[in-house]
Amino acid sequence: MGDEQAFLEDVQAGGQVETTDWMPDEYRARLIKFIEMHGNSELMGVLPEREWILRAPTLQRKLALTAKVQDEVGHAQLIYRVVEDLGKPRERCLADLVDGKAKFHNVFHYPTKTWGDVGVIAWLVDAAAIISQKALLKCSYAPYARIMKKICWEESFHILHGRDVILAMVTGTPEQFELVQEALNRWWWPLMQFHGNPIPKDEDPMYVWRIKSQGNEEARQQFLEGYVPQIWELGLTVPDPKLRRRDDGTWEYTEPDWSELKHVVTGHGPKTEERLAFRRRFLEQEQWVRDTVLAA
Amino acid sequence: MIWEVFRRERKGQAFEHAGSIVAPDSEFAEAWAREQYGRRGESVGLWLVPRDAIHDVEDWADEFDLKYRRVDGYSIKARLKEARERASSRPR
Numbered sequence: 001m002g003d004e005q006a007f008l009e010d011v012q013a014g015g016q017v018e019t020t021d022w023m024p025d026e027y028r029a030r031l032i033k034f035i036e037m038h039g040n041s042e043l044m045g046v047l048p049e050r051e052w053i054l055r056a057p058t059l060q061r062k063l064a065l066t067a068k069v070q071d072e073v074g075h076a077q078l079i080y081r082v083v084e085d086l087g088k089p090r091e092r093c094l095a096d097l098v099d100g101k102a103k104f105h106n107v108f109h110y111p112t113k114t115w116g117d118v119g120v121i122a123w124l125v126d127a128a129a130i131i132s133q134k135a136l137l138k139c140s141y142a143p144y145a146r147i148m149k150k151i152c153w154e155e156s157f158h159i160l161h162g163r164d165v166i167l168a169m170v171t172g173t174p175e176q177f178e179l180v181q182e183a184l185n186r187w188w189w190p191l192m193q194f195h196g197n198p199i200p201k202d203e204d205p206m207y208v209w210r211i212k213s214q215g216n217e218e219a220r221q222q223f224l225e226g227y228v229p230q231i232w233e234l235g236l237t238v239p240d241p242k243l244r245r246r247d248d249g250t251w252e253y254t255e256p257d258w259s260e261l262k263h264v265v266t267g268h269g270p271k272t273e274e275r276l277a278f279r280r281r282f283l284e285q286e287q288w289v290r291d292t293v294l295a296a
Numbered sequence: 297m298i299w300e301v302f303r304r305e306r307k308g309q310a311f312e313h314a315g316s317i318v319a320p321d322s323e324f325a326e327a328w329a330r331e332q333y334g335r336r337g338e339s340v341g342l343w344l345v346p347r348d349a350i351h352d353v354e355d356w357a358d359e360f361d362l363k364y365r366r367v368d369g370y371s372i373k374a375r376l377k378e379a380r381e382r383a384s385s386r387p388r
Contacts, residue, residue, distance in 0.1 A: 020352070074332055081316055090318075147315055150333075294320060 011140035011210040018142055019085045027209050031141050032086050034211055039079035040097050040104040046072045047275045048112040048121060057115060064161050068122065071154045078147045085143065091290075098280040100267050105129075107190045109269020116183030119169060122162025124187065127227055128194045130155045131219050132212075140210035170234045177235075184231070185239045192240075192253065193261040195219040224251040297346060299325045303333050304341035311343050 004024045007017075017023055046069045053069065056062035080090040096102040107125050112118060133152050139145040169176040201207040201215030214222075224243075228251070231238055242254045264272070303314040314333050319325035325344045333339050363369030 020354075070335075077317075077332065078315055081318070084318075085316075146313075150314070153338075293324065294318070 008209070012208075014210075015140065016142040016145070017140055028086060030205060030209060031144070031211060032083055032088050034206060035079055035086070035141075035144055036083050036088065036093050036096075037103050037105075039076050039083060039093060040102055041108060042072045042076035042079060043097070044104040044108045044275060044279070047278060048108060048110070048271075049118060051112055052115065052118045055115070056118075061165070065118070068158050068161060071158070075151050075154070078150070079144075082141075082144050082147060094279075094283055098276055098283055100276060103265050106193055106261055106264045106269070107187075108275070109264045109272045110186070110190055111271050113186075114179050114183060115165075116169065116179035116181075117187070119162055119165035119180060120183045120187045122158050123166050124162070124184075124191055124227060124231075125194075126155055126158045126162060128191055128223050130159065131222050131226075132195065135212060135214045135219065138210075138213040166234070170236070181236055184236055188239050189256055189260075190264075191223075192220070192256040193258070195223065197258050197261070221251055224253070225249070297321075297325075298348075299329070299344045300347050300350065301329050301333055302343035302345065303339045305339060307340055311341065314339075314342075316347065 007024055049069055053065050056065055080093055083093055084090055133148055136148045137145055166180055169180045196216040198217035206212040207215060240254050244252050246252055297320055298316050298318055300316050301314045302311040304311045317328050319328050329342050329344055
């Protein structure tokens with residue numbers, strides 16, 4: 001118990017933990033759950049984009065999208081390695097994922113209806129994600145913080161790719177502009193839910209253990225501050241009439257539907273079943289590859 | 297089998313630990329590491345080391361108080377002040 005208190009004080013003072021260091025059981029369990037969910041999100045996050053590889057409008061876009069998908073799967077590989085070293089094998093993470101026992105981010109439960117969605121995902125979903133991931137560079141668990149450097153570096157290419165897709169469309173025909181606006185209208189609320197409900201950070205166990213280095217609302221405010229002006233300057237409309245920047249620099253917005261967020265991430269999103277079924281099918285279909293490679 | 301990956305970012309720089317991969321042999325490990333840590337030309341060299349081959353040295357006890365080997369073992373401020381004062385009061 002004394003050790004646990006000392007550990008807590010150490011991480012709260014900025015101390016970092018390595019794989020072989022002693023850590024409280026609760027810390028290890030929370031790390032595994034959090035990092036596993038991140039890995040799942042990278043792996044599931046490629047499916048909405050994968051659907052557009054064959055339909056990409058140009059060869060250049062197809063190559064860029066394929067590269068992005070490869071990056072995200074690579075992130076999943078790095079992240080599952082960290083989880084494995086904490087004690088949960090990758091095979092079990094994947095089994096729990098396809099059995100619906102593990103979560104992944106809300107935004108990856110939604111359909112990608114048009115090429116506009118691909119742009120909005122690469123630009124704004126990745127922007128929201130990079131805010132969380134940059135905060136993880138200071139994670140108290142050092143091996144996780146270290147791989148985040150590579151992940152953030154690659155995400156910055158994704159955001160630029162997404163912004164380029166969006167710019168091409170908003171400078172195109174009125175129909176193309178409308179495609180972006182329509183995608184933004186659908187993605188706005190999932191984006192606002194992305195960083196989680198605004199619980200005070202000192203009541204958030206992830207912050208208490210310094211797994212995360214910022215609170216949910218802090219992250220959302222950072223997203224709004226960074227990206228709403230960029231959305232507005234393109235002549236796009238954010239579908240929230242209440243959205244405005246207060247004099248003190250914080251953003252006011254309509255409260256997102258938190259029950260929808262909970263419903264979606266517990267496996268009831270519009271595309272949850274279909275995408276898990278896809279993963280399940282490929283996991284079974286490619287079992288022989290893992291067996292062959294890892295048996296050597 | 298777990299391989300620790302060390303990466304050299306530019307010529308002249310030290311290899312730095314980058315992460316780890318799982319691969320059955322060095323050939324697979326190389327293909328895998330090239331893809332994971334070099335596909336954007338971000339590395340000019342990679343070292344792949346089986347995790348089991350690493351000899352981990354820990355526990356740096358300082359029972360003998362080795363401060364005399366380090367700069368923080370020497371506090372010269374007070375002595376330097378005194379030396380300067382004496383020097384200035386010494387007849388030339």
